[in-house]
Amino acid sequence: MKPAPFKYVLASSLDHALALKAEHGDEARFLAGGQSLIPAMNFRLARPSVLIDINALTRLSGIDRPEAGQVRVGALTRYRALERDGEFLRSCPLFADALPHIAHPQVRNRGTIGGNLSHADPASELPALAIAMQARMRIRSAAGERTVAASDFFAGLLTTDLASDEMLVDITYPVLAPRSGACFMEIARRRGDFAIAGVAAVVTLDEERRCASVRLALCGVGETPVDAGAAALPMIGSRLTGDAVEAVAAGVRDLIAPSGNVHASPDYQRHVAGVLVQRAIRTAHQRISHAA
Numbered sequence: 001m002k003p004a005p006f007k008y009v010l011a012s013s014l015d016h017a018l019a020l021k022a023e024h025g026d027e028a029r030f031l032a033g034g035q036s037l038i039p040a041m042n043f044r045l046a047r048p049s050v051l052i053d054i055n056a057l058t059r060l061s062g063i064d065r066p067e068a069g070q071v072r073v074g075a076l077t078r079y080r081a082l083e084r085d086g087e088f089l090r091s092c093p094l095f096a097d098a099l100p101h102i103a104h105p106q107v108r109n110r111g112t113i114g115g116n117l118s119h120a121d122p123a124s125e126l127p128a129l130a131i132a133m134q135a136r137m138r139i140r141s142a143a144g145e146r147t148v149a150a151s152d153f154f155a156g157l158l159t160t161d162l163a164s165d166e167m168l169v170d171i172t173y174p175v176l177a178p179r180s181g182a183c184f185m186e187i188a189r190r191r192g193d194f195a196i197a198g199v200a201a202v203v204t205l206d207e208e209r210r211c212a213s214v215r216l217a218l219c220g221v222g223e224t225p226v227d228a229g230a231a232a233l234p235m236i237g238s239r240l241t242g243d244a245v246e247a248v249a250a251g252v253r254d255l256i257a258p259s260g261n262v263h264a265s266p267d268y269q270r271h272v273a274g275v276l277v278q279r280a281i282r283t284a285h286q287r288i289s290h291a292a
């Protein structure tokens with residue numbers, strides 16, 4: 001199908017883009033990589049009357065370090081740029097695991113991190129990473145700026161905290177702390193498909209090699225990415241044992257409420273999520289041991 005008629009505007013500056021969004025509100029959509037929006041328009045699931053192309057706003061693209069221990073990624077940064085930045089992948093190793101699972105190289109050449117997070121597909125990898133890494137999202141409108149924690153950004157199915165006049169401009173991630181290991185794993189029907197279930201885990205040990213923190217987030221098993229950190233709280237202060245990891249997996253299986261899809265029943269998704277939680281925590285832990 002072809003999209004419903006729309007007006008196309010190439011934004012010449014951030015202020016221009018934000019002024020257009022303030023004027024047209026929900027009738028307008030930003031066009032970033034177009035890898036979710038254009039298919040949705042072609043199927044007429046999305047019918048914006050104004051398309052605000054932000055691809056000329058090069059200052060929205062790139063990776064920098066605003067202060068020690070933090071990495072900031074511009075919303076228009078493409079997956080491909082992240083995949084090719086070794087320093088970024090060493091600072092934020094969950095991305096090294098997760099990016100190859102996103103679609104195919106052609107999609108990764110165009111898709112942007114800001115488009116991904118704003119689209120808020122619950123099966124998508126990067127929203128789960130943002131929650132597990134405790135990222136912060138900087139949001140702008142013509143009226144001003146605010147910052148939101150990733151855990152408060154994803155409001156529902158394909159829905160975020162963004163108001164109709166707002167744009168996500170960048171995302172700040174803490175770099176992996178000392179004595180920490182991270183792992184993302186997912187199961188999908190085919191390489192490049194959206195996940196049936198996926199798990200991001202970040203494990204940090206104290207000086208006695210007991211668990212100081214375990215952060216967990218899942219994709220594909222609910223209407224939003226799921227923050228499952230609470231299920232790992234019993235591990236804090238103790239050594240990471242097989243029994244403890246199995247108990248966390250059981251807690252996650254109880255916590256999630258997958259709805260199932262044509263490829264997987266809710267029970268299967270719950271089972272897969274539990275298996276992945278155990279593998280991701282163990283792998284994250286092994287990666288600390290190997291780095292130490």
Ligand SMILES: Cc1cc2nc3c(=O)[nH]c(=O)nc-3n(C[C@H](O)[C@H](O)[C@H](O)COP(=O)(O)OP(=O)(O)OC[C@H]3O[C@@H](n4cnc5c(N)ncnc54)[C@H](O)[C@@H]3O)c2cc1C
Pocket residue numbers: 029030031032033034035036037038039075076101102103104107110111112113114115116118119121123124125126162166167168169192193194195
């Ligand atoms: C074949 C195929 C397979 C795919 N598989 C996967 C997968 O496995 N995992 C996965 O995560 N994704 C997958 N995707 C989706 C892909 O990752 C998209 O790139 C991503 O969801 C959207 O990013 P985009 O830059 O293309 O955004 P667009 O499609 O341009 O925009 C998406 C939405 O976000 C809004 N938007 C864009 N940028 C901003 C911003 N800065 N601020 C506010 N709103 C904004 C747009 O208005 C639109 O509503 C797949 C896509 C295809 C075509």
